[in-house]
Amino acid sequence: MKELLQLGLVYTLNCNASCGSCCFECHPNVESKMKLEDAFDFIRQAAESLAFNKVGISGGEALLYEDEVFEIIKYARSYGFETALTTNGFWGKTVQHALLKLKLLKEKGLTDLIVSTDEFHQPFVSYDYIENIFIANEIVQIPLKVYDVVIKGTPIHPLRKKYDHYTWHRGSCEPMGRGKQTIHADDYIYGDFSGRCTNANKLTIMPDGSSYPCCSPGIQLRGMQLGSVFDLSVDQLLKVKDNSTFLDIMIWRGPKWLKEAGEAMGCLLQNKQNKYVSICHLCHEIAGDVAFLERMEPYMKDFLVDINYSKYLKL
Numbered sequence: 261m262k263e264l265l266q267l268g269l270v271y272t273l274n275c276n277a278s279c280g281s282c283c284f285e286c287h288p289n290v291e292s293k294m295k296l297e298d299a300f301d302f303i304r305q306a307a308e309s310l311a312f313n314k315v316g317i318s319g320g321e322a323l324l325y326e327d328e329v330f331e332i333i334k335y336a337r338s339y340g341f342e343t344a345l346t347t348n349g350f351w352g353k354t355v356q357h358a359l360l361k362l363k364l365l366k367e368k369g370l371t372d373l374i375v376s377t378d379e380f381h382q383p384f385v386s387y388d389y390i391e392n393i394f395i396a397n398e399i400v401q402i403p404l405k406v407y408d409v410v411i412k413g414t415p416i417h418p419l420r421k422k423y424d425h426y427t428w429h430r431g432s433c434e435p436m437g438r439g440k441q442t443i444h445a446d447d448y449i450y451g452d453f454s455g456r457c458t459n460a461n462k463l464t465i466m467p468d469g470s471s472y473p474c475c476s477p478g479i480q481l482r483g484m485q486l487g488s489v490f491d492l493s494v495d496q497l498l499k500v501k502d503n504s505t506f507l508d509i510m511i512w513r514g515p516k517w518l519k520e521a522g523e524a525m526g527c528l529l530q531n532k533q534n535k536y537v538s539i540c541h542l543c544h545e546i547a548g549d550v551a552f553l554e555r556m557e558p559y560m561k562d563f564l565v566d567i568n569y570s571k572y573l574k575l
Contacts, residue, residue: 264313265498267306267341268464268475269299271329272320276350277384281409283437284480286320292467293320296328298489300335302465305494307339312463316475318346318374326351326361330368337369344372346407348381352389358396366402373397378408378417380433387418394423409433411447432537434476436544453536457510457543463497465489473501476540483547505560506553513563515542518556521563527555 272293275286306312315336322329322345333343345365352358365373377390397404405427408417420428432449433439459474466472466480469490476484486492486500501507509518519529519542529549536542546552 262311263461265311266314266316266344266462267302267312267494268316268318268462269294269302269332270318270320270464270466271299271322271332272325272467274324275319275321275348276324277321277348277381279380279384279438280442281378281380281433281437281439283434283439284320285438290320293325294465294467296331298469299328299332302489302494303332303336303339303341306463307341309495309498311498312341314342314344316344316346316462318475321348321350323347323351323361330364333365333368333370342371343369344374345370346374346376348376348385349390349393350385352385352392352396355392355395358389358392359399362393362396362400362402366400370402372405373402374405374407376407376409377419378410379414380409391419391423394419394426403427405429407431410449411443412449413447434537434541434544436541448537450535450537453539453542454514454516455539456512456514457539459540460501460507460511463494463501471497473504473507476544481544481547482550483553505557505564506547508564509560510543515539515546518546518560521559522552522556525556525559527552527559 273284273286273290274288274293275290276288278287303315306315317329317332329345333345336343351361375390375393377385377387406429408428408430410430411433432451433443435443435445435448459476462474464472464475469488471486471489472484473486483506486497489497492500522528529545529552531545531549
């Protein structure tokens with residue numbers, strides 16, 4: 261049975277914060293935002309495709325438009341979708357205020373809340389605000405995940421020990437977006453970048469309608485773009501996704517395999533580094549290297565024959 265996908269709506273690039281790690285370089289003066297009626301249409305198309313089981317809403321900071329977010333959650337739930345919302349918690353000024361917001365989110369049908377909080381968010385959203393949300397959620401009980409982005413020397417989050425019963429994800433900052441401009445290369449935590457991509461189980465739509473197959477920080481690159489949802493239907497975009505040679509190689513072989521295959525043929529990435537934060541980091545470097553992709557295109561089509569044979573053997 262084919263795995264069901266998540267429809268990701270990056271509802272806005274507007275944000276109350278200008279975090280040094282932000283992959284989309286969001287800040288308060290960005291006006292890019294999805295129209296509510298377009299979000300409804302994307303959800304409707306996703307439901308009709310029968311390929312999805314979840315709708316995720318993020319930004320920027322989507323709750324700057326909270327009334328619209330409430331409507332999106334309610335609309336998605338009317339189709340039976342699970343719903344997830346990512347927020348920086350700027351609305352947790354008091355426990356009472358956080359309690360009211362959480363109750364409204366649960367009433368509209370939110371099934372997962374993701375709170376981004378770390379040393380990059382803290383100058384804009386106090387840890388006190390985040391703790392107010394944690395305390396309030398002890399009453400409301402929305403399944404809650406905490407995303408904590410780190411670099412070398414980052415201490416354990418001050419709220420981690422006290423609220424360890426929530427699901428914490430401590431992830432290394434990726435050198436993309438504003439992070440690539442503001443964080444020194446030596447401060448990143450480099451690690452294993454072997455293996456295959458396991459995150460291409462999404463259709464992420466940006467405010468401008470461009471769409472991508474995952475939620476990686478580096479998705480806004482030509483090599484990753486599936487097309488515009490204003491030019492192609494959701495069903496058509498899924499077909500583009502399914503027929504993407506590059507994506508098939510990422511899923512079945514992985515970016516390290518493609519990099520090394522290129523090196524064996526004399527096709528080198530322009531950025532000749534040999535250490536990466538993650539699979540996503542290397543995939544981002546490959547997808548952004550137009551010359552490498554153009555030189556490797558005929559070889560990738562040959563690789564795809566072997567990949568399709570591997571798929572056949574798994575049937």
